[in-house]
Amino acid sequence: xxxxxxTSRGQERKRQLMAFAxxxxxxxxxxxxxxxxxxxxxxxxxGVFYWYFxxxxxxxxxxxxxxxxxxxxxxxxxxxxxxxxxxxxELGLRASMAWFAEHRDLVNLFQFAAAEERFAPALRRGQEVxxxxxxxxxxxxxxxxxxxxxxxxxxxxxxxxxxxxxxxxxxPELLTHALLGVSTYLAARFIHExxxxxxxxxEAAVAFxxxxxxxx
Amino acid sequence: xxxxxxTSRGQERKRQLMAFAxxxxxxxxxxxxxxxxxxxxxxxxxGVFYWYFxxxxxxxxxxxxxxxxxxxxxxxxxxxxxxxxxxxxELGLRASMAWFAEHRDLVNLFQFAAAEERFAPALRRGQEVxxxxxxxxxxxxxxxxxxxxxxxxxxxxxxxxxxxxxxxxxxPELLTHALLGVSTYLAARFIHExxxxxxxxxEAAVAFxxxxxxxx
DNA sequence: GTGCAACTTGACTGCTCGGTCTAGTTTTCG
DNA sequence: CGAAAACTAGACCGAGCAGTCAAGTTGCAC
Numbered sequence: 001x002x003x004x005x006x007t008s009r010g011q012e013r014k015r016q017l018m019a020f021a022x023x024x025x026x027x028x029x030x031x032x033x034x035x036x037x038x039x040x041x042x043x044x045x046x047g048v049f050y051w052y053f054x055x056x057x058x059x060x061x062x063x064x065x066x067x068x069x070x071x072x073x074x075x076x077x078x079x080x081x082x083x084x085x086x087x088x089x090e091l092g093l094r095a096s097m098a099w100f101a102e103h104r105d106l107v108n109l110f111q112f113a114a115a116e117e118r119f120a121p122a123l124r125r126g127q128e129v130x131x132x133x134x135x136x137x138x139x140x141x142x143x144x145x146x147x148x149x150x151x152x153x154x155x156x157x158x159x160x161x162x163x164x165x166x167x168x169x170x171x172p173e174l175l176t177h178a179l180l181g182v183s184t185y186l187a188a189r190f191i192h193e194x195x196x197x198x199x200x201x202x203e204a205a206v207a208f209x210x211x212x213x214x215x216x
Numbered sequence: 217x218x219x220x221x222x223t224s225r226g227q228e229r230k231r232q233l234m235a236f237a238x239x240x241x242x243x244x245x246x247x248x249x250x251x252x253x254x255x256x257x258x259x260x261x262x263g264v265f266y267w268y269f270x271x272x273x274x275x276x277x278x279x280x281x282x283x284x285x286x287x288x289x290x291x292x293x294x295x296x297x298x299x300x301x302x303x304x305x306e307l308g309l310r311a312s313m314a315w316f317a318e319h320r321d322l323v324n325l326f327q328f329a330a331a332e333e334r335f336a337p338a339l340r341r342g343q344e345v346x347x348x349x350x351x352x353x354x355x356x357x358x359x360x361x362x363x364x365x366x367x368x369x370x371x372x373x374x375x376x377x378x379x380x381x382x383x384x385x386x387x388p389e390l391l392t393h394a395l396l397g398v399s400t401y402l403a404a405r406f407i408h409e410x411x412x413x414x415x416x417x418x419e420a421a422v423a424f425x426x427x428x429x430x431x432x
Numbered sequence: 433g434t435g436c437a438a439c440t441t442g443a444c445t446g447c448t449c450g451g452t453c454t455a456g457t458t459t460t461c462g
Numbered sequence: 463c464g465a466a467a468a469c470t471a472g473a474c475c476g477a478g479c480a481g482t483c484a485a486g487t488t489g490c491a492c
Binding site: 005006007009010013044045046047048051 | 437438439440441442443
């Protein structure tokens, strides 16, 4: 992976290629979108593409990296110096939903990457740090006694499960992934698919994640 | 879409093709897996493929339909005649997680189909009935006062949102999709990726969906 | 202005793809 | 049996693919 020196003009070209390709990949799929289509869509020759990227796959990976980096930055900015871990989780959730709303194409690329064995490892590697961070907040909330540790008034069935040790109740990493599942799913269905108000959906997501179906 | 009469031998061949293709699609991706690879993997000629399917795309759609039908049957069987709507939700969730655990390849295909514009509509159409069903249980639970309607002791932030009418708290369909997000995500990460015990993960998923992070 | 690195072009290559088609073989059934 | 229907093989086709390359052009440093 040799580095090239790019002039500012070159950097602009690269950004153009990545932005256009991301849109086409999302609309049309990664495989069905050819390099020829990407370059002709920008009105440039094929040589341009292979000047900036060594392969179509590398282009995709670079788009992925950039997107993950941008999302993470947004989350960090939103959380800031907030001392309350539960509130940090909420802020991160809202920031993610807002980012999802603004970057429909990139969310679609995440989804594709997760499904394709070839790209899944790269996706996971990029998410690891963010997940670890969120998990830290969850752990802290548990330590402060803000998150149930399994002794609360659960349904009979859940109580039995805890009693029998069949459940690692309050496993921080599992909870983090549950948050991820709720936010990505709700963003896809309600914000992207139906065009609903991102703030409203975020509100509902936060409420569900904090209180579940049964509320209190 | 003409129908063909198939002998029992023909039906067996068709099943073979679908099963093998599903595995290859999941392992290798839909586009990168060629028809030639599928037939040679089964040691048959290309004519066999196009005798049973009019195109590669139709094969995929048929696999999708079958999988959705099978999952739905599993959910219905699990729910049975259970009168308690909350318990019905729980049973459906558990049944889904068990099915996900057993059909990793098909779950991957769902994920791919969701990401590809070309297949997403078919996926959605198949899910509609199941979602409508689950939503019915949620509605019933709300009607029985089992599910929060927003007056409960939410966090300050959520309370404000409700007061300002910014949140359709307890929207049944949104809650259904939140359940879907949690179950598919946790299955992918913990059961498929890390090989954890499906029952344990299901237990944790149920607990999260019913009580959220804060439990109480 | 000279020279070199950054950038651009688009024809071209070798290959693989989804799908067709013809010439069969096997099964079913009257 | 005989004929029709179900099934199979695999050579073949035109299209389109990712990636290469030789021949430029542009812009900046000196």
